[in-house]
Amino acid sequence: MMDNEVDVFYRELPKVELHAHLNGSVSCPTIEKLISRKPHLNIGHGMTAIGKGQRRTLDECFQVFKVIHQLVDTEEDILMVATDVIKEFAADGVKYLELRSTPREEKHTGLTKKSYIETVIKAIKQCKSEGVDIDVRFLVAIDRRNGTEVAMETVKLAEDFMLSSDGLVLGLDLSGDPTVGHGKDLLPALQKAKNCGLKLSLHLSEVPSQLEESDLLLDLPPDRIGHGTFLHPAMGGSQGLVDKVVKHNIPLELCLTSNVKGQTVARYSDHHFKHWYQMGHPSVICTDDKGVFSTDLSQEYQLAASTFDLSHEAVWKLSHDAIDCIFAPDTVKQQLKQKWIYLKPQVFHYRETDSL
Numbered sequence: 001m002m003d004n005e006v007d008v009f010y011r012e013l014p015k016v017e018l019h020a021h022l023n024g025s026v027s028c029p030t031i032e033k034l035i036s037r038k039p040h041l042n043i044g045h046g047m048t049a050i051g052k053g054q055r056r057t058l059d060e061c062f063q064v065f066k067v068i069h070q071l072v073d074t075e076e077d078i079l080m081v082a083t084d085v086i087k088e089f090a091a092d093g094v095k096y097l098e099l100r101s102t103p104r105e106e107k108h109t110g111l112t113k114k115s116y117i118e119t120v121i122k123a124i125k126q127c128k129s130e131g132v133d134i135d136v137r138f139l140v141a142i143d144r145r146n147g148t149e150v151a152m153e154t155v156k157l158a159e160d161f162m163l164s165s166d167g168l169v170l171g172l173d174l175s176g177d178p179t180v181g182h183g184k185d186l187l188p189a190l191q192k193a194k195n196c197g198l199k200l201s202l203h204l205s206e207v208p209s210q211l212e213e214s215d216l217l218l219d220l221p222p223d224r225i226g227h228g229t230f231l232h233p234a235m236g237g238s239q240g241l242v243d244k245v246v247k248h249n250i251p252l253e254l255c256l257t258s259n260v261k262g263q264t265v266a267r268y269s270d271h272h273f274k275h276w277y278q279m280g281h282p283s284v285i286c287t288d289d290k291g292v293f294s295t296d297l298s299q300e301y302q303l304a305a306s307t308f309d310l311s312h313e314a315v316w317k318l319s320h321d322a323i324d325c326i327f328a329p330d331t332v333k334q335q336l337k338q339k340w341i342y343l344k345p346q347v348f349h350y351r352e353t354d355s356l
């Protein structure tokens with residue numbers, strides 16, 4: 001996607017993607033295939049992606065997911081979408097990917113939440129057997145709008161898969177429209193998940209009105225934070241919230257284009273990346289929804305670099321340090337670090353003569 005706009009350095013940079021919603025990551029070519037499978041839905045491409053320079057309200061963004069969900073509602077669709085998304089991340093230089101998705105039940109196609117997760121796992125295994133150069137793991141998502149009971153049910157499902165998927169299912173994501181529902185209703189489910197060894201990545205303070213909820217959920221504490229846009233005092237948050245994040249050393253997953261296109265951040269230069277990065281706090285650049293926001297991870301790294309004036313060495317360190325924030329075990333971290341060491345001369349185009 002948009003190859004000619006991104007410098008080769010960012011394409012070749014090995015990358016770790018930790019915040020990618022499956023159905024938000026569907027590319028134009030895949031959407032075309034889905035539309036041709038379901039012409040009766042009368043869905044046009046303009047309804048599934050937000051182009052360059054365009055902005056939408058948060059509400060409008062969540063409408064986009066509804067349209068995509070209409071297009072992706074059978075096992076066959078999910079398998080195709082997941083396989084395409086994984087291969088696209090791999091083609092963009094992503095070496096380790098944690099995909100997240102909300103299991104949906106589709107009564108008329110016979111799809112259950114269990115078979116939804118099984119299908120994503122099948123796609124992951126299929127890509128692996130084809131030799132696609134990427135390590136993919138899965139986080140089961142809880143949509144906050146669905147409340148306590150569904151959250152509990154999802155935790156149980158995630159736990160079963162964590163025990164039976166050979167390390168592919170690592171944890172849970174809490175996402176969905178941040179203006180709907182309250183975290184306090186989900187706390188028991190999240191606590192239970194944590195107790196049984198599931199890792200937690202929670203969307204926190206994506207909108208300004210969630211300070212009390214964030215304060216509550218930070219006490220769990222989560223293993224990673226999605227966005228955390230309004231936690232920092234400079235963004236309208238508080239020092240108390242920052243102190244909790246720092247005390248527990250909770251990495252932030254930061255998605256520049258998503259926040260600007262969704263209008264929770266006015267300009268790239270206002271993005272909270274700058275506050276956390278300056279503090280030396282673990283900050284991981286991610287895409288959120290590469291399809292919906294018409295971006296990819298290389299582009300997001302380049303955007304961070306150009307906005308905040310980061311050198312190639314600083315960008316390298318940013319992508320390298322993301323390895324420490326993955327949910328897979330230490331052995332995987334070590335393998336990835338070896339890969340980064342091996343690839344560095346290629347990415348920086350060192351030659352034998354450079355050292356003479």
Ligand SMILES: CC(C)=CCNc1ncnc2c1ncn2[C@@H]1O[C@H](COP(=O)(O)O)[C@@H](O)[C@H]1O
Nearest residue numbers: 021022023024058061062065101102175176262
């Ligand atoms: C509106 C906007 C700016 C979006 C970016 N920020 C987001 N915040 C919260 N939940 C999200 C976001 N992007 C995607 N999701 C979640 O991911 C789902 C789509 O992927 P999936 O069906 O779970 O595979 C959405 O329905 C929503 O529940």
Ligand SMILES: [Zn+2]
Nearest residue numbers: 021175226288
């Ligand atoms: Zn997200």
